[in-house]
Amino acid sequence: MAVPKSKKSKSRRGMRRAHDRLAMNTYIEDANSGELRRPHHIDLKSGEYRGRQVLEPRDDI
Template sequence: MAVPKKKTSRSRRNMRRSHFALSKVNVIVDSQTGEYKLPHHVSLVDGTYNNRQVVTKKIKTEEEVA
């Protein structure tokens, strides 16, 4: 079984962890609905992108619900 030959110092440990930081997610407010959304993505609320309707919502029938 492999074991470390030397103890990893605090400096080396922290330098290794320096790339683990999380970055903030860029979120914008949709101009039509006022909901938050990711930039350059279709709005999940009404299916619009760049003020155009690109996705239509499917209406569930009573048979699909039951």
């Protein structure tokens, strides 16, 4: 079994964990409606995806 020979410092532990954080969600402004939406997702306000009507438009959102 692998056992560390010496204790890792708090600095090195922090450097190793530097990439473990959660990334913030990305939002883009929709070109047609101006609403914020996730990239590669359906615009729920207009119901469109890549210029095609996929869902019925919703007014309650």
